[in-house]
Amino acid sequence: MNYQGSCHCGRVAFEVEGTIDSGLSCNCSMCGRKGSLLWFVPRDQMRLKTPEDAASTYLFNKHVIRHRFCPVCGIHPYGEGTDPKGNPIAAINLRCLEDIDLAAIPVHEYDGKSK
Ligand SMILES: [Zn+2]
Structure with a gap:
């Protein structure tokens, strides 16, 4: 599937290819404040x-x-960022994608605060 994503005003826009299997909700000092729901893909899929x-x-x-x-x-x-093997990855904020049913995507909690 191909998904369209952007910030609110449209200054930043992108498309991303892949299958959304789940979203990651992280409680670290950054993600907790942003409230983002992350989907990791190889950077070249974005x-x-x-x-x-x-x-x-x-x-x-x-x-x-x-x-x-x-x-x-x-x-x-x-x-x-990069994955443990050094491959470039993108962490897509699922909340910034168009035409997806967020409620249907399983959410995994990640304890980034303790890492
Ligand atoms: Zn903007």
């Missing part, structure tokens, strides 16, 4: 439709995840 620098970047902790957000509307549509 294609930005707006310039790379349309989104600002926030780093914290060990700086392993680049939290990308729109500097205009403040929404965080995705993050970027």
Whole structure:
């Protein structure tokens, strides 16, 4: 499936290919505040439709995840990082995708706070 995603104002837009099997709800200091529901895909399954620098970047902790957000509307549509093998991955915020039934997607709780 191909999904369209964006921030609220549209400055940051992308499309992503894949099957949404579940969403991850993390309680770390960042995700807990954002309330994001994450779906991890290989980075090459996501294609930005707006310039790379349309989104600002926030780093914290060990700086392993680049939290990308729109500097205009403040929404965080995705993050970027690498998996344990070093492959680039994207963490898509499912709440920023169009035409999906969020209530039908199983949510896994992740205790990022204790990591
Ligand atoms: Zn925006």
